[in-house]
Amino acid sequence: DAGVIQSPRHEVTEMGQEVTLRCKPISGHNSLFWYRQTMMRGLELLIYFNNNVPIDDSGMPEDRFSAKMPNASFSTLKIQPSEPRDSAVYFCASSGEGLPNEKLFFGSGTQLSVL
Amino acid sequence: DQQVKQNSPSLSVQEGRISILNCDYTNSMFDYFLWYKKYPAEGPTFLISISSIKDKNEDGRFTVFLNKSAKHLSLHIVPSQPGDSAVYFCAASHLSSNTGKLIFGQGTTLQVKP
Numbered sequence: 165d166a167g168v169i170q171s172p173r174h175e176v177t178e179m180g181q182e183v184t185l186r187c188k189p190i191s192g193h194n195s196l197f198w199y200r201q202t203m204m205r206g207l208e209l210l211i212y213f214n215n216n217v218p219i220d221d222s223g224m225p226e227d228r229f230s231a232k233m234p235n236a237s238f239s240t241l242k243i244q245p246s247e248p249r250d251s252a253v254y255f256c257a258s259s260g261e262g263l264p265n266e267k268l269f270f271g272s273g274t275q276l277s278v279l
Numbered sequence: 280d281q282q283v284k285q286n287s288p289s290l291s292v293q294e295g296r297i298s299i300l301n302c303d304y305t306n307s308m309f310d311y312f313l314w315y316k317k318y319p320a321e322g323p324t325f326l327i328s329i330s331s332i333k334d335k336n337e338d339g340r341f342t343v344f345l346n347k348s349a350k351h352l353s354l355h356i357v358p359s360q361p362g363d364s365a366v367y368f369c370a371a372s373h374l375s376s377n378t379g380k381l382i383f384g385q386g387t388t389l390q391v392k393p
Contacts, residue, residue, distance in 0.1 A: 168322070199383075205281070206385035207323070207368060220380060255322055267313075268381060270322030 187256030302369030
């Protein structure tokens with residue numbers, strides 16, 4: 165299996181621009197998670213989906229952030245408008261049926277820089 | 280509020296010696312704990328886990344200890360190898376909720392010197 169695939173690997177944009185991050189989970193996995201890594205807070209859970217339905221978006225920092233999962237094989241995280249403080253590494257992870265769901269498989273991440 | 284804390288940002292040990300990484304949590308509802316390892320430019324990968332019904336779990340050179348009364352867990356690596364140099368994240372979950380939702384700590388960067 166190819167694992168969790170994220171694109172792009174790196175994104176450099178200017179403040180105010182829209183940014184879209186993409187994720188393809190492992191085939192057959194029914195849960196998908198978006199995390200953000202910063203030095204201060206480590207890995208923060210932004211949102212997660214179960215069977216394509218958003219379950220918990222309490223970690224989404226502001227209305228500028230939105231996430232969708234139109235089907236079982238694709239998810240997007242969008243930031244509009246982007247700000248310099250959004251600069252971080254964004255990870256997508258997926259997990260499969262059965263316990264423990266907590267064994268997450270992570271993608272390689274998207275390094276986002278907002279200038 | 281940081282529910283899972285790794286108070287040591289970094290740790291340096293000599294090859295062959297023991298590495299001990301620590302983690303504290305505040306939420307008594309957590310009943311499943313995991314350690315993930317992360318190399319630069321890669322995503323975290325699962326390393327080892329422990330359920331709250333146990334106080335120790337061992338997998339080769341890696342052992343995780345859980346002290347529920349102190350809300351503390353630790354990861355021991357014996358013997359440490361240069362390839363173990365990475366960022367280690369502690370994570371916790373409420374397994375009974377069956378959500379798969381993990382709360383991670385800030386991470387500890389381990390450097391193993393040859």
